[in-house]
Amino acid sequence: MLVTGKVHKVGAHIDTDAIIPARFLVTTDTQELGANCMEGLEPGWVKRVQKNDIIVADENFGCGSSREHAPLAIIGAGIPVVVAKSFARIFYRNAYNMGLVLLEVGDDADRLNDGDTLEVDLDAGQIKNLTTGETVICAPVPQSMQDLLDAGGLVPYVKKRLAEKR
Amino acid sequence: MSHNLAEKILQAHTDEEITRAGQIVTCRVSLVLANDITAPLAIKSFKGMGATRVFDKDKVALVCDHFTPNKDIDSAEQVKVVREFAREMNVTHYYEGGDCGVEHALLPELGLVGPRDIVVGADSHTCTYGGLGAFATGMGSTDIAGAMALGETWFKVPPTIRVEYEGVLEPFVGAKDLILHLIGRIGVSGALYRALEFGGPVIDNLSIEGRMTMANMAIEAGGKVGLFPADAKTLAYCAAHGRTGDKALKADPGAVYEQELSLSVTGMSPQVACPHLPDNVRPVDELTNLRVDQAVIGSCTNGRIEDLREAAAILKGRKAHKNVRLIVLPATPKIWRQAMDEGLFSIFMDAGAVVGPPTCGPCLGGHMGILAGGERCIATTNRNFRGRMGSLQSEVYLSSPAVAAASAIAGEIINPAKL
Numbered sequence: 001m002l003v004t005g006k007v008h009k010v011g012a013h014i015d016t017d018a019i020i021p022a023r024f025l026v027t028t029d030t031q032e033l034g035a036n037c038m039e040g041l042e043p044g045w046v047k048r049v050q051k052n053d054i055i056v057a058d059e060n061f062g063c064g065s066s067r068e069h070a071p072l073a074i075i076g077a078g079i080p081v082v083v084a085k086s087f088a089r090i091f092y093r094n095a096y097n098m099g100l101v102l103l104e105v106g107d108d109a110d111r112l113n114d115g116d117t118l119e120v121d122l123d124a125g126q127i128k129n130l131t132t133g134e135t136v137i138c139a140p141v142p143q144s145m146q147d148l149l150d151a152g153g154l155v156p157y158v159k160k161r162l163a164e165k166r
Numbered sequence: 167m168s169h170n171l172a173e174k175i176l177q178a179h180t181d182e183e184i185t186r187a188g189q190i191v192t193c194r195v196s197l198v199l200a201n202d203i204t205a206p207l208a209i210k211s212f213k214g215m216g217a218t219r220v221f222d223k224d225k226v227a228l229v230c231d232h233f234t235p236n237k238d239i240d241s242a243e244q245v246k247v248v249r250e251f252a253r254e255m256n257v258t259h260y261y262e263g264g265d266c267g268v269e270h271a272l273l274p275e276l277g278l279v280g281p282r283d284i285v286v287g288a289d290s291h292t293c294t295y296g297g298l299g300a301f302a303t304g305m306g307s308t309d310i311a312g313a314m315a316l317g318e319t320w321f322k323v324p325p326t327i328r329v330e331y332e333g334v335l336e337p338f339v340g341a342k343d344l345i346l347h348l349i350g351r352i353g354v355s356g357a358l359y360r361a362l363e364f365g366g367p368v369i370d371n372l373s374i375e376g377r378m379t380m381a382n383m384a385i386e387a388g389g390k391v392g393l394f395p396a397d398a399k400t401l402a403y404c405a406a407h408g409r410t411g412d413k414a415l416k417a418d419p420g421a422v423y424e425q426e427l428s429l430s431v432t433g434m435s436p437q438v439a440c441p442h443l444p445d446n447v448r449p450v451d452e453l454t455n456l457r458v459d460q461a462v463i464g465s466c467t468n469g470r471i472e473d474l475r476e477a478a479a480i481l482k483g484r485k486a487h488k489n490v491r492l493i494v495l496p497a498t499p500k501i502w503r504q505a506m507d508e509g510l511f512s513i514f515m516d517a518g519a520v521v522g523p524p525t526c527g528p529c530l531g532g533h534m535g536i537l538a539g540g541e542r543c544i545a546t547t548n549r550n551f552r553g554r555m556g557s558l559q560s561e562v563y564l565s566s567p568a569v570a571a572a573s574a575i576a577g578e579i580i581n582p583a584k585l
Contacts, residue, residue: 013354015549015551017530017531017552017554018552018553021531021553022203022232022530022531023531023532026240026243026244027240028207040551040552040553040558043558060354060355063354063388064290064551065290065304065530066288066289066290066306067204067306068204068207068288068306068308069203069207071306072207086355086358088355089388089390090304090385093305093306093309094306094309097306097308097309098306098308144190144320153308154211154308154311154312155211155214155308158217158312159215162215162217162315162316163216
């Protein structure tokens with residue numbers, strides 16, 4: 001799958017309170033959460049985002065609480081992929097469970113600038129920076145995560161497991 | 167093969183042989199937890215999975231503690247979803263209202279968690295139960311929904327960082343200072359994807375409550391779990407809280423660690439995490455002229471009876487500064503009653519404190535103590551992210567109950583030894 005979009009660059013240790021502050025956790029609706037994506041980082045942040053845009057972050061993106069509302073808010077904002085030097089553990093599981101793709105690229109994240117246009121090849125694990133002409137290779141998505149993505153997320157995966165048990 | 171604590175517990179819950187860190191294993195879980203924020207999403211996923219019953223009605227805990235007593239219509243609607251699900255599934259351990267407390271203080275008190283258990287919770291501070299020797303970790307709602315349906319989940323066996331403490335604790339220095347100091351040293355991603363395992367003479371002497379305070383903040387270093395051995399003290403705690411059959415637990419001789427740290431606590435002063443990350447830690451004496459508008463004593467980190475006693479010892483016969491709102495939130499009804507019976511409330515109220523109900527409340531900026539722009543709070547909670555307790559222009563400093571109480575009296579952040 002190919003995704004083409006503009007980079008929105010954020011810093012290190014972007015926490016889940018920055019991604020979706022607790023006051024917005026009174027809903028489970030993806031679109032409503034998306035309307036407040038990154039509201040704890042900068043009020044009105046989401047207004048700059050267009051469908052298929054990409055967040056590029058420094059290390060430990062998604063640290064803090066276990067709220068699944070965080071990846072949902074990102075998906076709800078129309079962002080299908082987050083690229084970062086590294087991700088926080090709970091956020092990592094949540095993202096794949098929800099169908100948000102995370103690409104870990106280490107220090108290569110520094111080669112992707114705010115406003116650059118990227119073409120991300122999810123199958124090849126490759127990011128083409130259309131603005132600079134550079135290419136960044138991502139760590140491969142682990143097999144167990146790929147299985148989840150192939151199943152369409154954790155919900156259909158468990159559904160299948162439950163059906164097998166019956 | 168020799169196993170460290172994390173490997174040993176995981177091995178007890180899987181049929182696969184654990185041979186290395188990084189291995190992915192499926193484990194049976196002892197308890198599955200969610201709260202009023204995370205359960206509604208978990209329920210949505212659970213139904214989407216086509217699940218019609220929970221794997222074991224006695225092994226699911228639903229604790230409505232974050233926005234309760236319900237702060238507004240939306241939060242009341244969320245709790246209603248959880249309540250109806252609990253009834254439909256005949257869940258034994260459902261809590262709201264008069265029997266409800268902050269989940270990570272409540273479940274140990276009810277004897278629902280103990281050594282060798284695997285506990286997964288849709289709350290990042292689920293790692294608290296590591297203080298009892300449980301492999302306890304936070305996950306998202308959908309992972310929790312899967313665990314509620316199947317009674318199992320997958321884990322990547324984490325590499326372990328072993329932390330040994332030796333030396334003698336100074337006055338007014340305790341568990342909170344130890345964990346803040348460690349987070350300051352290794353950073354908020356210092357234990358990312360890893361287990362922390364604690365040991366050494368200082369840990370042996372630490373109370374179970376203190377161990378839970380430390381385990382609680384493992385996640386603040388990015389850790390998956392913060393594990394303590396289960397010793398005679400642990401077993402006594404578990405027995406006193408109605409559990410039977412628990413056995414001592416320690417790492418095997420020759421267990422493998424990715425990293426081993428040995429830290430001396432002698433000479434360590436009280437520690438404070440400054441805005442806006444829990445690893446921005448400094449000794450309290452380095453902080454000067456930091457007036458505070460609010461002091462919060464409570465939460466899953468420091469809302470237990472020992473914490474309230476520590477605060478009361480400082481506050482006794484003194485008054486909070488006229489510019490400081492002092493808020494005390496005992497973490498469970500049992501702790502609340504105990505504090506009342508011990509006369510702690512008289513001390514708090516004489517000091518001008520508000521004593522509130524058990525709730526996560528202000529810790530996550532929910533309610534009961536939200537900060538305005540430009541305000542500063544000293545809190546015994548666990549996170550000081552920007553805007554965590556209210557306005558994006560407010561500041562949260564994290565400390566022990568003793569430092570928070572002393573700062574409330576002084577009107578600025580202060581070492582209790584200087585009162």
